[in-house]
Amino acid sequence: MIIDIAIIGAGAAGLSAARTAHALGKTCVVLEARQRVGGRAFTDRSLGQPFDAGAAYIHFSNRNPWMREARRLGIATQPWRGWTHHVPWLNGQWLSSDDQERRLTGYSELWDQIETLGEAFTDRSIADAAKHGSPWAQATASAMSRLGLGDEPSRLSLYDYIHQWEGPDHIVPDGYGHLVAASSHGLPIELGSIVRRITARAKGFDVETERGTVQARAVIVTVSIGVLKAGHIAFEPGLPNALLRALDGLEMGALTKVALSFDGERFGLKPGDDQIVLDAPGGAMTFEVWPFNRDLVLAVTGGDAGRALCHVGEAEAVDMAASLFSSVVGQDCRPHLRGGRLAGWWTDPFSEGGYAYARPGAYDAREALMDVGIDGLYFAGEADAGGRLGATMTVAGASMAGWNAAKRAARFLG
Numbered sequence: 178m179i180i181d182i183a184i185i186g187a188g189a190a191g192l193s194a195a196r197t198a199h200a201l202g203k204t205c206v207v208l209e210a211r212q213r214v215g216g217r218a219f220t221d222r223s224l225g226q227p228f229d230a231g232a233a234y235i236h237f238s239n240r241n242p243w244m245r246e247a248r249r250l251g252i253a254t255q256p257w258r259g260w261t262h263h264v265p266w267l268n269g270q271w272l273s274s275d276d277q278e279r280r281l282t283g284y285s286e287l288w289d290q291i292e293t294l295g296e297a298f299t300d301r302s303i304a305d306a307a308k309h310g311s312p313w314a315q316a317t318a319s320a321m322s323r324l325g326l327g328d329e330p331s332r333l334s335l336y337d338y339i340h341q342w343e344g345p346d347h348i349v350p351d352g353y354g355h356l357v358a359a360s361s362h363g364l365p366i367e368l369g370s371i372v373r374r375i376t377a378r379a380k381g382f383d384v385e386t387e388r389g390t391v392q393a394r395a396v397i398v399t400v401s402i403g404v405l406k407a408g409h410i411a412f413e414p415g416l417p418n419a420l421l422r423a424l425d426g427l428e429m430g431a432l433t434k435v436a437l438s439f440d441g442e443r444f445g446l447k448p449g450d451d452q453i454v455l456d457a458p459g460g461a462m463t464f465e466v467w468p469f470n471r472d473l474v475l476a477v478t479g480g481d482a483g484r485a486l487c488h489v490g491e492a493e494a495v496d497m498a499a500s501l502f503s504s505v506v507g508q509d510c511r512p513h514l515r516g517g518r519l520a521g522w523w524t525d526p527f528s529e530g531g532y533a534y535a536r537p538g539a540y541d542a543r544e545a546l547m548d549v550g551i552d553g554l555y556f557a558g559e560a561d562a563g564g565r566l567g568a569t570m571t572v573a574g575a576s577m578a579g580w581n582a583a584k585r586a587a588r589f590l591g
């Protein structure tokens with residue numbers, strides 16, 4: 178039997194493509210490599226207390242479709258109030274109040290610089306934008322790039338960054354990943370189906386998985402650009418040139434989380450007493466302490482430091498995060514540690530990185546990626562939710578890309 182649309186991947190983009198295809202009266206199946214849905218939106222419960230290993234914030238919640246979906250499913254969300262005690266630590270000690278003041282000035286200085294350059298219509302890297310500023314502006318550019326965008330400031334397009342949507346964030350006590358997974362109820366999803374090859378035939382496509390071949394008249398590929406660039410899926414004939422050009426301008430960052438689970442000892446810190454370490458080996462690291470009053474600390478880093486953590490593996494990454502946290506709290510926290518998890522997206526073959534960013538000069542690559550759609554083959558995901566949208570790198574953006582691709586596939590099918 179030949180179905181209308183085969184959708185590769187059950188992350189936010191794939192789920193939304195499937196819902197849209199169904200609403201437009203098309204038959205479809207979602208082929209997902211993992212034994213779970215949600216992709217990079219995943220609420221991990223393996224430590225006994227849930228935490229979001231990937232996406233956690235419902236960004237620009239004033240226009241984010243996941244707010245409506247949470248209400249429909251009866252899943253609570255709450256406004257994120259920001260980090261109330263966000264104390265930076267540098268060179269082994271807390272910043273003095275004068276230095277904290279200078280750091281804040283560095284932030285405004287960087288922001289002014291970014292806005293001025295943004296109006297100049299010449300794309301460049303975020304590091305370039307910061308280089309004429311004070312050392313504090315440069316430190317801010319590094320921390321913001323690694324922790325917010327997942328890579329080093331010299332690799333990130335300034336234009337790509339300034340075109341992102343802004344707005345208030347919401348958080349989900351039961352987990353953003355839980356919300357995304359709950360939304361998949363009733364969709365035709367085949368878990369454990371690793372797609373290896375997609376071949377164009379006269380009347381559609383053969384989609385080969387390790388469990389057999391699915392025939393479809395159209396295909397929507399929602400795997401990350403990291404997976405595409407790594408060549409984990411073979412395309413016959415090869416990938417369209419327009420797609421290859423767009424992929425050239427995009428790279429995957431390495432935002433990386435380590436969750437530490439404690440026995441109830443709080444080291445004198447209250448929920449919200451989050452810390453940012455500006456001089457962790459290779460880059461900054463934040464510690465979010467006791468989220469939702471749980472006995473968890475979530476350490477986050479990005480860029481090359483994130484890659485290094487992924488490469489050393491879970492045991493060592495947990496130990497490194499616990500040791501840095503010990504330095505910050507001023508006592509060895511390890512006797513109270515009950516377990517830890519590394520969310521190592523960079524070394525995960527089904528994501529090959531955190532999320533996609535554009536290289537300096539290639540800010541239009543997302544739009545190009547979004548436009549690729551050749552004879553029934555479409556690509557969708559957080560990487561191409563930019564361009565005309567601006568919700569790139571987010572769960573919401575991936576969903577928007579998914580529904581656009583499904584509408585285009587349905588139009589193609591007639």
Ligand SMILES: Cc1cc2nc3c(=O)[nH]c(=O)nc-3n(C[C@H](O)[C@H](O)[C@H](O)COP(=O)(O)OP(=O)(O)OC[C@H]3O[C@@H](n4cnc5c(N)ncnc54)[C@H](O)[C@@H]3O)c2cc1C
Nearest residue numbers: 186188189190210216217232233234372558559570571572
């Ligand atoms: C640490 C981290 C923190 C983040 N924080 C936020 C946040 O706070 N807010 C936010 O909005 N966004 C956040 N993001 C980004 C967000 O998670 C992603 O933008 C979004 O989830 C991507 O959805 P997607 O559908 O495009 O891709 P994915 O979720 O990656 O979905 C693709 C799916 O394809 C599957 N797949 C891969 N290869 C194959 C194959 N060969 N065959 C079949 N299936 C395959 C994968 O298993 C996956 O399920 C974060 C990401 C990370 C990594």
